[in-house]
Amino acid sequence: MEDHIIRVENLTKKFGSFTANDNLSFFVKKGEVFGFLGANGAGKTTAIRILCGLLQPTSGNIEVAGYNVSRQSNKVKKNIGYMSQKFSMYEDLTIKENFRFYGGIYGMSSRAIKEKTEYYLHKLGLEKEKNSVISSLPLGWKQKLAFSVAIMHDPKIIFLDEPTGGVDPIARRQFWEMIYEAAASGITVFVTTHYMDEAEYCQRVSIMVDGKIEALDTPEKLKEQFKVGSMENVFIKLARGQQ
Amino acid sequence: MKGFIIKEFYHIFRDVRTMVILFGMPVVQVLIFGFAISTEIKDAKIAILDYSRDNMSLELSNKIISSDYFILSEILEDENQIETVFKAGKIKEVIIFGDNFARNLQKEQNASIQIIADASDPNTANLLVNYTTGIIRNYMTEKMGKQSMPIEINTEYKMLFNPEIKSVFMFVPGIITILLMLVSAMMTSISIAREKELGTMEVLLVSPLKPIQIVVGKVIPYVVLSFVNAITILLLAFFVFGMPVQGSVILLLAESLLFIIMALALGVFISTVSNSQQTAMMISMFALMLPTILLSGFIFPIENMPEVLQWLCNLMPTKWFIIIVKDIMLKGVGLAHIWQETFIITGMTALFIGLSVRKFKIRLE
Numbered sequence: 001m002e003d004h005i006i007r008v009e010n011l012t013k014k015f016g017s018f019t020a021n022d023n024l025s026f027f028v029k030k031g032e033v034f035g036f037l038g039a040n041g042a043g044k045t046t047a048i049r050i051l052c053g054l055l056q057p058t059s060g061n062i063e064v065a066g067y068n069v070s071r072q073s074n075k076v077k078k079n080i081g082y083m084s085q086k087f088s089m090y091e092d093l094t095i096k097e098n099f100r101f102y103g104g105i106y107g108m109s110s111r112a113i114k115e116k117t118e119y120y121l122h123k124l125g126l127e128k129e130k131n132s133v134i135s136s137l138p139l140g141w142k143q144k145l146a147f148s149v150a151i152m153h154d155p156k157i158i159f160l161d162e163p164t165g166g167v168d169p170i171a172r173r174q175f176w177e178m179i180y181e182a183a184a185s186g187i188t189v190f191v192t193t194h195y196m197d198e199a200e201y202c203q204r205v206s207i208m209v210d211g212k213i214e215a216l217d218t219p220e221k222l223k224e225q226f227k228v229g230s231m232e233n234v235f236i237k238l239a240r241g242q243q
Numbered sequence: 244m245k246g247f248i249i250k251e252f253y254h255i256f257r258d259v260r261t262m263v264i265l266f267g268m269p270v271v272q273v274l275i276f277g278f279a280i281s282t283e284i285k286d287a288k289i290a291i292l293d294y295s296r297d298n299m300s301l302e303l304s305n306k307i308i309s310s311d312y313f314i315l316s317e318i319l320e321d322e323n324q325i326e327t328v329f330k331a332g333k334i335k336e337v338i339i340f341g342d343n344f345a346r347n348l349q350k351e352q353n354a355s356i357q358i359i360a361d362a363s364d365p366n367t368a369n370l371l372v373n374y375t376t377g378i379i380r381n382y383m384t385e386k387m388g389k390q391s392m393p394i395e396i397n398t399e400y401k402m403l404f405n406p407e408i409k410s411v412f413m414f415v416p417g418i419i420t421i422l423l424m425l426v427s428a429m430m431t432s433i434s435i436a437r438e439k440e441l442g443t444m445e446v447l448l449v450s451p452l453k454p455i456q457i458v459v460g461k462v463i464p465y466v467v468l469s470f471v472n473a474i475t476i477l478l479l480a481f482f483v484f485g486m487p488v489q490g491s492v493i494l495l496l497a498e499s500l501l502f503i504i505m506a507l508a509l510g511v512f513i514s515t516v517s518n519s520q521q522t523a524m525m526i527s528m529f530a531l532m533l534p535t536i537l538l539s540g541f542i543f544p545i546e547n548m549p550e551v552l553q554w555l556c557n558l559m560p561t562k563w564f565i566i567i568v569k570d571i572m573l574k575g576v577g578l579a580h581i582w583q584e585t586f587i588i589t590g591m592t593a594l595f596i597g598l599s600v601r602k603f604k605i606r607l608e
């Protein structure tokens with residue numbers, strides 16, 4: 001139990017009469033790359049928002065990084081990073097200014113911010129661009145920068161909400177390399193996606209259909225269980241089964 | 244917090260549109276209102292139809308024409324022409340002298356003049372008629388004064404606080420109020436709504452920043468800029484239009500600051516109920532600007548409104564601020580005279596801050 005960095009028990013979230021998350025229970029292990037899959041509208045974003053403390057659950061007990069999300073949301077917030085569906089850097093600020101700002105809101109010291117900025121710019125090979133405004137950069141770069149910004153304060157967990165939407169396959173590949181690197185350095189990665197090939201990169205995946213988790217295991221075991229050759233087919237089988 | 248404010252300034256200074264609204268508009272508006280809109284009458288075109296053509300009717304005509312207010316544009320021959328000249332549109336007023344003007348006046352002490360004004364613009368028509376009767380009355384006392392008036396009442400009037408009835412004095416307080424309202428409320432609501440639209444607000448909310456820090460961080464740059472704006476407008480009013488500040492400048496600035504904070508709180512509140520920049524702008528424009536202009540007493544006197552509207556006016560923070568600005572600038576009163584208005588605005592500020600903090604939390608849930 002010690003190494004379960006996210007623990008969700010009987011999470012239910014209702015918006016009026018609509019149940020977005022129906023009695024979810026799962027855990028995520030420390031250092032894991034956990035895929036959180038589902039069709040559009042299946043309730044992924046609602047769940048991720050509850051885990052980040054953006055939304056209050058209707059019922060259920062949720063612990064993230066050892067803290068209760070409902071009662072200790074401030075402690076949770078200090079220990080997580082978040083990259084949203086929408087691209088979340090300021091378009092009219094330069095790369096450097098974005099790093100400065102986001103480092104600042106997590107209470108990092110100026111020196112730490114400077115070091116991290118240099119580290120990531122060097123890693124991404126964007127040293128020359130540090131004073132360009134974000135809006136002038138291609139989308140693939142922006143996404144990698146947004147990821148760097150989201151983990152610059154060394155969170156224990158990083159939540160990625162459809163991080164690779166609209167990016168070309170090569171950039172997506174590079175993006176996943178960054179995710180692996182982060183995981184290797186001990187950061188737990190919680191990622192939602194609807195690209196099924198990306199699901200293969202995850203250590204364990206859960207598949208949500210209509211607010212419920214219908215399957216949860218390693219990609220290999222899921223493929224075995226549903227007797228299909230790819231995650232895509234697992235997903236299609238599950239979604240069909242519902243209808 | 245510091246980083247937040249710096250970032251907000253970057254947003255403002257890098258966006259041309261924001262800069263134009265923030266700094267271009269106030270200056271342009273003050274100049275336009277100051278120079279172009281004027282309730283004074285100068286060189287209004289009139290026509291005269293004189294059936295007497297005697298020494299006294301001519302003398303009076305000359306008196307009217309030689310005032311600064313009127314220019315004689317046509318001399319009419321008969322009544323049928325009156326309608327034609329009004330329809331042509333250039334002539335605003337026709338003065339008709341009856342038959343035997345001088346004789347009637349001297350013998351029977353009773354002569355008649357008819358004034359016909361183009362009331363398609365009622366304000367102007369009123370003013371013209373007033374000016375004309377004023378001149379006529381003057382002439383009358385001049386002629387008759389020494390003679391046989393049994394009793395005489397001399398009304399003497401004095402326009403206090405704005406002796407020359409300059410319209411600028413009327414507009415500057417209104418403009419300051421409306422611009423501060425617009426800039427503060429609209430700009431903050433839009434800038435917060437923009438963060439929501441772009442998705443950066445989510446990231447801010449996931450961060451350890453408290454909602455109140457986010458709000459204050461967003462608002463402070465606008466407090467500073469609105470304050471600079473208020474000073475700019477006052478300087479313009481002073482140097483370009485010669486508008487005096489009779490009362491304490493410090494009090495005026497302090498009241499302005501209070502009003503700015505009120506408007507910003509309102510802006511934050513608007514942003515909590517709108518999810519896109521478009522909505523924020525629409526709400527600011529229609530729910531805020533129009534009532535602000537129409538119901539603040541800036542253009543239309545509140546005393547003449549139906550009672551229901553007068554009640555609505557009381558809900559407009561702008562009404563109270565205009566009173567404050569006028570009282571300080573023109574009457575030179577101190578806080579003792581405007582504490583009620585100040586108190587009302589303070590109350591509104593507290594209300595909006597309370598509401599938006601509550602709303603902000605609810606959205607967070």
